Amino acid sequence: MSTPTYDPTNIFAKILRGEIPCQKIYENEHVLAFPDLHPQAPIHVLLIPKGAYTDVADFGRRASAVEAAAFFAAIPAVAAAAGLEPGGFRIIANNGANAHQEVPHFHLHLLGGRKLGAMLVKG
Numbered sequence: 173m174s175t176p177t178y179d180p181t182n183i184f185a186k187i188l189r190g191e192i193p194c195q196k197i198y199e200n201e202h203v204l205a206f207p208d209l210h211p212q213a214p215i216h217v218l219l220i221p222k223g224a225y226t227d228v229a230d231f232g233r234r235a236s237a238v239e240a241a242a243f244f245a246a247i248p249a250v251a252a253a254a255g256l257e258p259g260g261f262r263i264i265a266n267n268g269a270n271a272h273q274e275v276p277h278f279h280l281h282l283l284g285g286r287k288l289g290a291m292l293v294k295g
Contacts, residue, residue, distance in 0.1 A: 202242035214285030
């Protein structure tokens, strides 16, 4: 399986380099979290690895054990920092064109702040 070429001009790469500012909710050596500019819920946070990974499949294949552990260990810390823990939250990772992945840098969406509806509309 081939890995798409990472595009260093994507918006998340620019945020990581400090070329575009963001409101940091959480940051460590391997992870950055910030609010989504187009929120789909009252609280909508993006969690991105600092490494150059195109999507979740690429991250799963190439991330070191340390990077992967740090990324997934950050989820509860980000949820707490964003105020998502009390009522629960949803995690979404879009992977590729059919899933409507808009930015070619692996990221998770953490959504909450209200009762969320069904995950997918049948059709």
